[in-house]
Amino acid sequence: MIKITHFCIASALLAGMGMVTSAQADDAQLIKQGEYISRLGDCSACHSIPGKLEFSGGLAIESNLGTIYSTNITPDKEHGIGNYTEQQFSDAVRKGVLPDGTRLYPAMPYPDYVKISDEDMHALYVYFMQGVKPSAEQPPETDLSFPFSQRWGMRFWNWAFTTDKTFQPIGGASAEINRGAYLVESLGHCGSCHTPRGLGMNEKALDSSDADFLAGGNLNGWDVPSLRGMPRWSEKEIVDYLATGRNDKAAVGGEMKAVVEHSTSYMTDADLQAIASYLKFLGGNPPLAQRNEQAVQATEAKLTAAKNLTTGERLYLDNCGACHFVTGKGAPGIFPELDQATIVNAQDPGGLIHTILAGAQQPSTAKAPSTLAMPGFANRLSDEEVAQLATFIRQGWSNKAPAVSADQVKEVRETLKH
Known part of the structure; x- marks a missing residue:
């Protein structure tokens, strides 16, 4: 009888250890899933800043209402979300409502997050509570001017402009x-x-x-x-x-x-x-316009000959031609096209002007670890020169966008100072 009892106890202990191991494995898998969900939701981009623990908040988000600072969403119980229940976490993410009833501004994209599935929301909660390191960082408080400082008013904004609908699959789609x-x-x-x-x-x-x-x-x-x-x-x-x-x-x-x-x-x-x-x-965009080969060849020929150039054409050859070439085609996967590019032909030239002034740098990713950078020309070119350069790019080859003025460049340059 004693031997049988010992055997039973040992079996029970082993079974219990197996259950614990299985539960731990389940938790680890759920945390991993939640981490992936957080990547899908791009949580890190808004709630992290260089030099601080991830998700500890403090990013300044410029809006038409003023500057909104992202919050600490680590599991710290004083400065973060460590005391949130899963329902409170879900309400914050999906409805923009904090446990004390405070309303979030829609810089937090809860009008879209409302469609996150229950399964994904659960994994996200487990990840933030168990897979994220707590941070005691206290980000700056958002302090908008009146009347936008009255967060209770968001109740009416939510009533007018948001929905409580879950994701609705498209009938007949794969x-x-x-x-x-x-x-x-x-x-x-x-x-x-x-x-x-x-x-x-x-x-x-x-x-x-x-x-x-x-x-x-x-x-x-x-x-x-x-x-x-x-x-x-x-x-x-x-x-x-x-x-x-x-x-x-x-x-x-x-x-x-x-x-x-x-x-x-x-x-x-x-x-x-x-x-x-x-x-x-999805439908809705007009068919792609045919490339005007005659206009393209005319621009290429003039840049190649480098005679009787306009100011914009000369500036292009001096500053841009080495990477984007006289064809405006750039190099596939390295230097982007300028002919027919969306940023070049946009009605508002702000994006193109910003890129010329401040430059650009591609991110380092797992599939493309190299970072390729375009220098900015803010210290090299005047407002008038940038305007002439941007105008040529927007009207060269088969591009047909409006001209750019020096005042438009000046306006964008001012934003860089901030």
Whole structure:
């Protein structure tokens, strides 16, 4: 009897150890899943700054209302979210409501995050509570001017401009397209930048059932392109751009650099392909205009001959031609095209002006670790010279965009000082 008892006890202990080991494995897998979900949601880009622990907040986000500072979302119990229950965490992410009833500003993209699935939300909560290192960092408080400082007013904004709808799959679409739709409409919150804004600074549409969704807009002086159909890019070029920050036609700039650096470059190949399939599935953009070969050849010939050049043409050869060439085609996967480029032909030239003045640098990613940088010319070129250069680029080859003025350059240059 004693031997049987000892055997039973030992069996029970071994069984219990097996259960613990299994539970630990489940937790580890859930944390790993939650970390990936946080990458899909691009949480690090807004809630982290160099030199501080990840997710400890403090990023200054410029908006039309003023400067909004991101919060500490580490599991620190005093300065972070360590005391949040899972329901409170979900309410903050999906509804923009903190445990004490304080309303978040929609710089936190909860109008899109509301579509995050329960499964993904649970994994995200477990990751932030168990997989993130606590930080006692206290970020600056957001202090907007009246009446925007009255956060209770967000209750009415939410009533007018948000929804409590969960993600709605597209009827008749493939599983891959619907996976892409879910990622773009919820965690990716692509609409927060690529959907036009209404009078209330609200996204005019929150899903693909509305033609305004992902139809383009303006963000901090940059024209944001429409993503509907993307007729100029193939699915592979979309995948390459999101995975590496570059493709055979373009390279990231502006806000997209951080998106690629912190989010899309970590996505699986399957998720990247799903996003590309979904974007190509969307309609709404006109067919790609035919390249004007006669105009292209005329620009190439004049730059090659280098005679009787305008100021803009001369500045192009002196500052840009070595990388983008007389063809304006650049080098595939290295230097972006200028002929027919979206940033070049945007109605608002702010993005192009900013790039000429401040330069640009591609992010280092797992699939493209090298960083290629374009120098800025703010200290080298005057406002008038930048205007002449930008005008030539916007009207050379087959580009047909309006001219740029020195006053427009001056306005962008002022923003660089801040």
